[in-house]
Amino acid sequence: MGLNIEFFSSAKKMKALLWCFISNSNKGLPPGPKALPLIGNLHSLDPQLHTYFASLSQTYGPICRLWLGKKLGIIITSPALAREVLKDKDTIFANRDVPAAGSEFSYGGNNILWSPYGPKWRMLRKVCVRDMLSCSTLDSVYALRQRELRQSINYFYSQKGLPVNVGEQMFLTVLNVITSMLWGGTVKGEERDSLGAEFRHVVTEMSALCSIPNLSDYYPGLARFDFQGVTKKMKVLVKRFDKIFDSMIDQRQKLDRNGVGQESKDFLQVLLKLKDESDAKMPLTMIELKALLMKYYGQDMIIGGTDSTSNTIEFAMAEIMIKPDVLRKLQQELEAVVGKDNIVDESHVKQLPYLYAVMKEVLRIHPTAPVLVPHCPSETCTVGGYTVPKGSCIFINVWAIHRDPSIWKNPTEFRPKRFLDNKWDYSGNDFNYFPFGSGRRICAGIAMAERMFMYSLASLIHSFDWKLPEGETLEVTEKFGIIMKKKMPLVAIPTPRLSNPKLNSNEGLPPGPKSLPLIGNLHSLDPELHTYFASLSQTYGPICRLWFGKKLGIIITSPALAHEVLKDQDTIFANRDVPAAAREISYGCNDILWNSYGPKWRMLRKVCVRDMLSCSTLDSVYALRRRELRQSINYFYSQKGLPVNVGEQMFLTVLNVITSMLWGGTVKGEERASLGSEFRYVVSEMAALCSIPNLSDFYLGLAWFDFQGVTKNMKVLLKRFEKIFDSIIDERKKLDRNSVGQESKDFLQVLLKLKDEADAKMPVTMTEIKALLMDMIVGGTDSTSNAIEFAMAEIMIKPDVLRKLQQELDTVVGKDNIVEESHIKQLPYLYAVIKEILRLHPPAPLLAPHSPSETCTVGGYIVPKGSCVFINVWAIHRDPSIWENPTEFSPERFLDNKHDCSGNDFNYFPFGSGRRMCAGIAMAERMFMYSVASLIHYFDWKLPEGETLDLTEKFGIVLKKKMPLVAIPTPRLSNPILYE
Template structure:
């Protein structure tokens, strides 16, 4: 589900808060003028070619950078109403193409999927993800196909995920105990679920490598590193806006990322070392790390994993599987609290399937169609990556009758598509019943609904996201009632960031709703 690019990272509040950025831009304007002239020359459509898409006028050199709104998903949706379903923005010397209709999305994600299967890798991502040795940032080709196969067919398949069920169940139990101790008191739902999500992922990755207090210490250190890593990824970077200046690393983003990666490497190497020691002592384990190490040792010519691949895939899992899941849980809880009749119907469904004297188990999930519909409706209104992870065409092509140059950044505004009144009845209303029709799935085959993307680069962790998110939501509403603290109002407005978030974090008071005390132990 999961993390993204320079355009998504252009939170203008952060931009202006960075006290060095403005000075750096001013200092590099003269150098950038050369880049600007070259850009105009090479991207100017030839007489025989189709024109570039329309778009708002921009400033010399900076293009449209200074006119961007912090809430990019809504800002871009507004621009589409003026310029049409495909339009361009100039971000420094970069050309960005924004698609805001299901028909345009189909052209990119299905009709020309192979051409648009590459990514435009940011400087921070390249430095942080081992040069792109992972499934998110790796360019489309044999290496990416190998990594995708490892993730989807080997590591994130139902059999492997089911074998790690006990890990996810343990974290659910810890959450129950935490909430039991907080009954009657305000709980920061999103903040707690981020911590829980990180614990789920670290335990699924290497939970058997160390135990007890040592494991808690390593988990705490790793979680802190991940938070710092995400913050650095989200920082706007001159190197991404003016690639000709990237080698100078004017903001020091790459330098700081390399320092951070060296610290992350220390955690990875520690866990790998523990795993090698366990294997020498004939101790068995079945988590992601052990799976990847076993696959690496097999030396399969079709799956030649390196240490960087192993670390890159682990990093993908932790980055895509923690914050994305927590924000979906937070929005879902907020939407149900805003519409108590939805919450009540979910609880009634749980009572009928699970019972009042039983815990929710992952085996119950497929028997809860209304709860599944609630999650789908949440992801329709609040897709965790509203612009997806941007694509970059490997050759110049045509979309919607316009020229899309090779190497440009292409963004699919899923947030706008999933609220399009021409495709959705009462699109701004939270109505899970619209998803009780089985045709609505996460496969990306219907281009009106693309919360996980579509085509070759569709999210690899859909099955894991369903298991984790639905089980936590079901547990939260089965065992507890939830209310807003007295005097406060429920605000479900969004804040654009690396992963979309609630502008006002959800704070809610849990109350035990079932009489069996054993369920809360």
């Protein structure tokens, strides 16, 4: 009996000591429920943590504590305290509480989600936000997103009238989108599908592991024992990821080493390029590269990628189906912006304010991460007057704040209209509404999440009506997890609502206006094709179709789709759609403009770029260019004070320059002047013929009849050219045989020398020499002279631009000196002016039409083999979503050297891009800049009395001014000798 009394007495003392210890350990901490020794409050946790935490705040206030085993949890449930943690003390709370599983699959916390705050984390976030998830990078991989979403719409269409698990299908869609953006340009076909299946399996396994409450997280001292095997299992999954990553990285590096696949852009390519270019002081390692990729497939993916986006879409669909009036408003908005005979494109999303309000309301009621990703203070501090020890686990209950009745009216009701005033955004600055967090650790993937959510939801709502299976009821009960899910999956029946079945398929043609039998859309064509095509894109989207008689035309009006055609599928689109007149003028497509892509074309382009238009060759014929331009300046001087047709004179100048470079060292004196006159006439006639809409191009079966006589008339003109060519070629051969005129170098001499030295397997024929000469004359003259005319007109309208140009010229050239080509490199403002002219008035506003060599898809639509594909560069260059004040002539926008004409920037590519990019850029740039610099330096310009200047364009083979520029030159240099 005495022993029992002693035992119970000792037990009471032990209990008192334990409670005393617990009480002391809670001193100064926020209030909270009583904790038991060792297990703390683990015994009382509710699986629905977000609602359990919200109920605790009702009892203990907006900041309270819980003991999770040996780990202290602090729960924040008010905007003011959330601000204190995420803004006022952002640096202290910038670290994460890293779970054992998170540390394992982030390669030891080497990603931006779990990495400790510091220089390395800042570098990784910069890489992620600036390079991987920037607007320009997301734009460049839009085609990959579009392809996957179109396949999903096609799947729903195949299940019309049947119950479908919406969340499950959208999970697969988003995962496919992310894998496509990751390496969709590196891996294709069956290999990509196989990798996608493997990823889906591993992601599901990871998600299950991360959802298991892990003793290693609650008792860090026991972590090394891994009692539940979570770390061990995660290591196995990471090895599977690693194997895939290594395979993909090796494949991309091989492609890059061999110069293959550069056009197929994806995130993997971006990261490998950044790794190679990274700063030695803060390198991007291969481990970090993998961890950033894992960002989309590890816990970041679950929180910020696949699961989060697909679950949010599922919640949205459920809430919309409960509210028929919301569904009706959404569909009305989509019909007004997209149209019922069109499919949703990402470019439409900006014009859908009600859809945007729906998304914001879904993120309010069902935030993706209801208690955010836990923060961890790097030092002991106070929050709300309470002590928060270093190393605590901080939960911000966004879910509860978003449903606080003191902030939100009818907080549990789904009411998108509360967001129509644009009062709220998710930038993290408003602590009443911050679904993606705030401060330094705010979600890095907002831009991608927003695009994917809006694009997906708009497509589902626009393409289908939705109803529940018979006898089923809809509820939106939540299930807490790593991210918020619907407790019961949304199973719904899709009913197609678009009249054209092809719009629900990824195999249909692009949308377009209705066509008539036989004539197609010929009856509705506007002569100003570039503006007409731009207006069509406003109605039908960035890719649309037109029927030109029996020929299908495809019109591209977005940088992303231009990238897809000219880079991603460059080889397929490397051929031209050859009109009958062009076939004739190019000696049966024996030139570089119209020749089919293949060994012969590559040889001709090599001849043109390496031998005819190389910097050294252009330098060697500079004297010929200079002579002709000096004669033009002399002509304008002779007309001082008189009205002069600037465009006409510059056409003659450029033609004389080109013919001089072609054979200026062969033909001299009166004979050269006579030949130049003949050429001017024939070139003008050819240009007129090429501008005539030709039935032979629209109805290929009728080409043989040549009803309009275009081919016949072109043959007559070609014979006149042929006669001139033969005469000049014979004369050059005589000079070469007699070793006369070797010092007088010109292009003809270069070509004849190449013909004699050509490889027997791939010779340069006399026909090809003539075709190349024809390209130079017909392709170079009009385009350059019209660009100069547009430049002079724009400059005259803007006196401040004229003044800046003349000041720059006076500084570099001097008022007692003449302009030389060598000065051009020192004239950055002139270069900006030239770029701006080429933006506003690209010489070929639709480029030369491409034609696919096989049937393929672009933007999710079928583009049949042999179609005529137009890239509307003119419209892209004036897109207000790309350019600020796009119709304004503002050379300053190019002073930062951000854009060039290399064809790698699909916001600005006046000379095209890819294999068929203009071969004459170097010559055009020299001639354009040299001419404009000379005209501006030597003369002031004004309009004749009573005249006004307009810039109306006239569509043709090249873009022209509708009304010729007639202006009066006034010499501005004091020395008359400078004009001789």
